[in-house]
Amino acid sequence: MIGVAPPAYDPAAPTTANTLPVGAPATVRAYVAELFQRHRRAFLLLITVNTVAVVASMAGPYLLGSVVERVSDHARELHLELTAALFVAALVVQAVFVREVRLRGAMLGERMLADLREDFLVRSVGLPPGVLERAGTGDLLSRITTDIDRLANAMREAVPQLAIGVVWAALLLGGLTVTAPPLAPAVLVAVPLLVVGCRWYFKRAPSAYRSEAAGYAAVAAVLAETVDAGRTVEAHRLGERRIELSDRRVKEWTAWERYTLWLRSVLFPVINFTHVTVLCSVLMIGGVFVLQGWIGVGQLTTGALIAQMLVDPVGLILRWYDELQVAQVSLARLVGVRDIEPAAGDPAVAPDGRDVHADRVHFGYRAGVDVLRKVSLEVAPGTRLALVGPSGAGKSTLGRLLAGIYAPREGRITLGGAELANMPAEDVRSHVALVNQEHHVFVGSLRDNLLLARTSADDAELWAALDAVDADGWARALDDGLDTEVGSGGLALTPAQAQQIALARLVLADPHTLVLDEATSLLDPRAARHLERSLARVLDGRTVVAIAHRLHTAHDADVIAVVENGRISELGSHDQLVAAEGAYAALWRSWHG
Template sequence: MNRLLPVASAAQARRYARDLIRRYPALFRATLCLHVAAALAGLAGPRLLGELVQGVHDGRSLSELDQLAFAIAGFVVVQATLTRSAHLASARLGERVLARLREEFVARVLALPLSTVEAAGSGDLLTRATRDVDALSKCVRFAVPETLIALTTLCLVVGALVLVSPIFAVPLLIGLPIMVVGSRWYLRHAPAGYLRQNAAYSDVTEGLTETVESARTVEALGRQRQRMERTDIDLRRSWRAERYTLHLRTVWWPVIEISYVVPMVLTLLAGGWLYLEGVVTLGALTAAVIYVQQLVDPLDRLVGWLDELEVGAAALARLLGVTAGPVPEVTAAAEPSGNRIEVRGVRFAYEPGREVLHGLDLVLEPGERLAVVGVSGAGKSTLGRLLAGVHQPTAGSVTVGGVPLAALPPERLRAEVALVTQEHHVFIGTIRDNVAMVRPTAQDGEIRAALTAVQALTWVDALPDGLDTVVGAGELSPAQAQQVALARLVIADPHTLVLDEATAMLDPRAARDLERSLAAVVSGRTVVAIAHRLFSAHDADRVAVMADGRIVELGSHDELVAAGGAYAALWDSWQGGARKKARPQGAPFP
């Protein structure tokens, strides 16, 4: 089970939301003023309507009543105009805030260490980048401005009601405790409930992603039923989480309905009795009843959107949590004094208490070719990722030119050491963009030279638009996609390459062609080749033999064969199988 990325605390989410709003102070103040003005304009209507009713009761002249009617119509027009302007201002503010938040989220994701992404898996990150962003988008665009409008209107209507007659505020004191108690109960349980709901959805996404990506393996091993059972378990967990939040809403909403229906009924009953007793006028009673009725709309908005605010808060906490984990300290002034890589006393564990590397010591001289061999599970790939700076050692150090890899900014690290794996990615865009993405300022001459170096320019020029041909995932053959990836390395120009079975997934002919392309990339560079095919070790300057997370032998091919140890046994075993398939002549390291 992959570890989910962290989740920011409620305090962190609130602080970030406040800081985000404060970046647009003028627009925020203008939006708030427009909403207040629209609410004030709306308060004039009930008061004037009460005066109109009182005027009819008192037998005022028709001209006076007409003036009141025109005044009511005028305030309705003013309120409509101000409300439209307020909504437009809210939309502009919301879009700017949302755009900034999305940009910062993308920056946070791209700044994540690769080890963090691998540990979390793609499902959780994908859910945060899609479902949580969508939920927060709805919250910022609609829930926040609507809640702001509701709260502003609510406060002003209550104030207007008190101005009509303080006695009409008494029924509100009966409904207020009901609302407060119900809302506090809901807000106490809702945040954790929505976080569980989103986490459960991440599990569903992760499981489905694994099943789709591993469909061939699942079919080959006949594990379809197991994957279906895994999906069913994840869906049941998600269903239980969503049922819990639905239960919270089905309890809270009726309580809120009661909290503002009770004051309405009491105002009508008590106000009618007070009017009959001569305590209040008919106009005051009319205005008070309308004001109490006006409370229903902002309360409905508050109830409806507060739930969305909780969903949005949970989404924001998950988005902020992407970088809530520990971030390696980067020393900006660190400057390697050479290309020598040293591994000193390195230990590493993916999980606490389950160490996979145990006290490794290794020195790589500039331009050296090192092959790392050993049985599966010996720790070869883990060592390669430590050398490439993908993982950081739990103890000991990995340095380049005397500077720890962890102290280098990511862009500088990739200029020093690059990892080449079996995976290769072709992004949607032109061939030019795909090759130059490591250095967007690269000129066409440099790009063509890089493609020439990896023997790819011929087929690139044969494409309909050459370098401007738009490609994407699956449009190039595996060998061509790997050549594009290697051309990127030529542009990046790192001094050390870590090759983790870069050609293992290709057929033998394509692998041989690609190995010739690799020869141009590795020339003059320090190379660490993690390989199962031992002819790579035969051509290396030195061979490191790993077993159980330790380097058990280190030396040249001839020295280790003569020593008759673990490497000699591997070589003899491999030679027995290699006789059936002769190694191609002239195939370069690795």
């Protein structure tokens, strides 16, 4: 870069923090065009009232120029009363329509901002679960908080104000051309300086703002990870390392903040100098034209006043265009989810049966590094399959593939002959559900938390679902029953109760296949045993794939698959595998003593 550069440490590091993509320019342009199309009437109304306000604002320079022209011509009648009346009337009209401009602009901005928030939420919820899982909390949080906040100002003010500024400048130039045609080219004297300054700035600003946004995402990611894993950090005495990493990310982010501030500190003096150049050129060139008799003193007065008025719209355009540079980066990050293929699948694909089949599956989280290799597996309807193996062998990854969370890089995973990767996400969830150690209680009533699984369920079905997981006892004891507010700010539920709500949702959703990733491992033994009894009721009659971190889960399974180094090394019942004296037998002896 020319001039001031970011510090010596690697300033590009934050740009790699994103997991979700940043929208391509074509995607951003398409979305902006879509927003304009949705609100075209509001835009036309804004431009119309702005046009009236600008035309009314030009009445003052024109009337004053007329008075100066009559004075210079030694006219006996100056008609000052009529001029004053017209000037006051123009001021009233301008004031009324400026108010309308601000009101219409604010309303338009709020509507577009509401659309953007809703579009991002709807699109994010529709993404494949694996995409959001790999994205992590830092990048996602920075998009739905910081990027939305930055766009709020742009949507509320920048877009309407930019439209107002463009119309304002165009009308003033048109008025100058009509009232004092020879002076119109004088305005162009400052254009080369403005173009050079803006080209210099806008060549550097977009990439700098992108790096600034990515740097903030990196800071958010580090802080979120440190807070979430606070006990682990404390247990392993990682505090200093996490502080050092946080400090480095903050320094990288603030370096880009300082760099973008320096860019603006160069641009703004150029803009101010341009304003002075415009006014001086009009006065100097206009003065020569008056001395030559090509224009009158009144035309010079009107032209100079209109040229002075150009300062406001030009400054408005450049100010808000600069704001849009920041907003464009945030908008690209928000609409970047549109570049991800939705998990819509092919509506024509439907399973014919309940059997699950994995055929020579390869999968990896990073290119060129496979976690699973050549995995083939058949799960008949009603079977209880346990996946066992050492930590890091790929058990949980295989479970997520069988649940349709991830799609294999190679090979196929089918449900009833239909490939999971080609099925709509909603259809997959209606057949297969993943139950893991994480359980979330949403802010709202107990009823709302349950209706997430099936919105059409009535109260009798909700109570039946709670009864099926042995949760109706404590739920009926609540003062407001199903209307009791739970979650943050409401009734605090125990981990076991929260997991029972998650299981009740499963009962309502009624999937025929469940993938369990040790759903009770984080509970205390008493709560875990109680919940396992509830879980047994939910599992009855369903196909179950259990990722067994504790081997007593595997002991009761119909089939056990031993996963080692990303492959299935053994397959059979508990008795068969113990008798085979292989990897499972060794695990069983070490666990059972």
